[in-house]
Amino acid sequence: MTELGSDTWPTAPIRTERLVLRASEARDRAAFIELFASPEVGTYIGGARPRAELDRAVPETPGRRPGCFIVERDGAMIGMVTLDRRDPERPGHVRPEGGEAELGYLFLPHAWGHGYAAEACSAVLAWFTATLPGEPVVLTTQTANTRAMRLASALGFTEVTRYEEWGAEQWCGVRSGGPQSD
16 A cells, blocks of 8 residues: 655646646635535534634644645635545445545535536546556545535445444445546
8 A cells, every 4th residue: 555645745736627736825724714614514524613713723824734635716725635544443445454545525615516526536536546556545425415425426436335424324435546437
């Protein structure tokens, strides 16, 4: 299993037709706080966090690490896409030892419904497949999150398992490390 570290992380932003995926910068802090304080965004991830708590806890440059892509549209952060190793202690794996790359994403509500999540996640998955060919990627979401379920299918994820976690039914899908057909 290859680590998702700074040696594999892109040195330049990834550009798509409408978006730039890049490392976090200090100018993203306000949007980062807005993202995690949003009741709409928090619906399927355990709820919104209090803005005052976020103001105290969020560092000057939030999300500055390998595995975190800030999604920018017209010069402003609209969301984020993450790739992290899935904790072997949690349910939802395709390898007995766990530790698969896990795709995650969050977008500000004003960015919903425009295809930005699909565009950004597709770009991250293409980069990942080119960088670590053959590595599977998992995605988990609540089955109640119908938008995330549709996006997972559109991105080429197929169901591996369902399980209960955090008081809700979770869906776990996998995308093979090879090229995806459209």
